[in-house]
Amino acid sequence: MPSGSTGGPFLAVERLAKTFRLRRMLFGGGQTEVHAVRDVSFALEPGASIGIVGESGSGKTTIARMLVGLEAPTGGKIVLEGEELRPRPTRAERLRRSRVVQIVFQDPYTSLDPRQSVRRALEEIQRVHFDGRAKAERDARTGELLDAVGLGEKEARALPRELSGGQRQRAAIARALSAEPRILVLDEAVSALDVSIQAQILNLLADLRHELGLAYVLISHDLAVVRQVADEVLVMYRGRAVETGPVETILHSPRHPYTQKLLESVPRPGMRLAREPASLAADEEGCLFRNRCPYAFERCLEEPELLELDAAHAARCWLVSNGKERSANGR
Numbered sequence: 001m002p003s004g005s006t007g008g009p010f011l012a013v014e015r016l017a018k019t020f021r022l023r024r025m026l027f028g029g030g031q032t033e034v035h036a037v038r039d040v041s042f043a044l045e046p047g048a049s050i051g052i053v054g055e056s057g058s059g060k061t062t063i064a065r066m067l068v069g070l071e072a073p074t075g076g077k078i079v080l081e082g083e084e085l086r087p088r089p090t091r092a093e094r095l096r097r098s099r100v101v102q103i104v105f106q107d108p109y110t111s112l113d114p115r116q117s118v119r120r121a122l123e124e125i126q127r128v129h130f131d132g133r134a135k136a137e138r139d140a141r142t143g144e145l146l147d148a149v150g151l152g153e154k155e156a157r158a159l160p161r162e163l164s165g166g167q168r169q170r171a172a173i174a175r176a177l178s179a180e181p182r183i184l185v186l187d188e189a190v191s192a193l194d195v196s197i198q199a200q201i202l203n204l205l206a207d208l209r210h211e212l213g214l215a216y217v218l219i220s221h222d223l224a225v226v227r228q229v230a231d232e233v234l235v236m237y238r239g240r241a242v243e244t245g246p247v248e249t250i251l252h253s254p255r256h257p258y259t260q261k262l263l264e265s266v267p268r269p270g271m272r273l274a275r276e277p278a279s280l281a282a283d284e285e286g287c288l289f290r291n292r293c294p295y296a297f298e299r300c301l302e303e304p305e306l307l308e309l310d311a312a313h314a315a316r317c318w319l320v321s322n323g324k325e326r327s328a329n330g331r
């Protein structure tokens with residue numbers, strides 16, 4: 001657990017950025033920069049839940065990977081319980097972080113060893129994090145974890161491939177909980193499941209949050225999923241946060257043209273976002289949504305900051321500055 005708390009938010013993400021340098025295959029070779037995440041900030045208190053939504057290429061999964069140390073930020077910082085996390089943690093620091101923050105992936109095989117029974121997977125994590133725990137105590141804890149995620153003895157003895165998709169995701173959640181974290185990063189954790197199983201896992205996550213006081217960072221392209229689990233939402237477009245606020249406010253009164261487009265174009269009740277490939281070219285200026293925005297005007301050649309609509313709601317659009325509305329004629 002990080003030490004040296006300064007009394008700030010439980011988790012603070014401040015101006016986080018990630019730039020990938022890629023080899024250019026055309027135009028004479030060399031390197032090109034891709035800004036996957038640009039200047040993203042948010043905070044999370046114990047037991048709170050934030051949803052990060054956006055289409056493919058918006059940078060939301062890169063944020064998830066930076067939170068758990070799988071990617072090193074190239075800018076900004078992550079502060080956990082008052083301690084700034086180093087971009088390239090040592091093994092000991094990574095282990096300490098994983099006691100506080102765990103991740104559940106879309107594909108449970110990413111975290112479950114296909115040759116290991118569910119019971120063994122849960123025991124292994126306990127051995128890593130709670131070395132001094134007696135076997136009887138570990139067994140009791142394994143039983144509690146299985147109960148908590150709704151798996152029985154039969155599933156505990158099974159290999160991942162012998163489980164259904166929903167059971168496998170329950171096992172992956174139990175494995176993450178074995179470290180007794182305080183934050184779960186859920187990276188499209190229900191996207192691969194059919195709708196009825198998805199609903200069961202979302203109910204399970206809601207119950208676990210309530211019972212264990214867990215905080216969630218929920219990464220999803222599905223606004224319906226975000227609505228069920230998150231209190232706050234951060235809408236991402238091409239690496240930037242373009243709108244943030246309480247989930248019901250964003251769903252009912254979206255103010256950024258991109259958020260409005262998402263909500264207008266998606267069929268309810270699923271409310272899935274379009275999977276448009278996002279261009280990540282680094283050398284553009286102005287508002288990144290300019291070429292798709294029906295309201296673009298001259299000022300949009302400058303990039304707007306996130307502009308506050310009220311204490312909890314902000315949008316990165318010049319139309320919301322100085323009380324202007326999207327319907328204003330004076331743009």
Ligand code: SF4
Nearest residue numbers: 287290293300317318
């Ligand atoms: Fe559209 Fe301009 Fe607002 Fe960008 S800043 S979303 S281009 S109106």
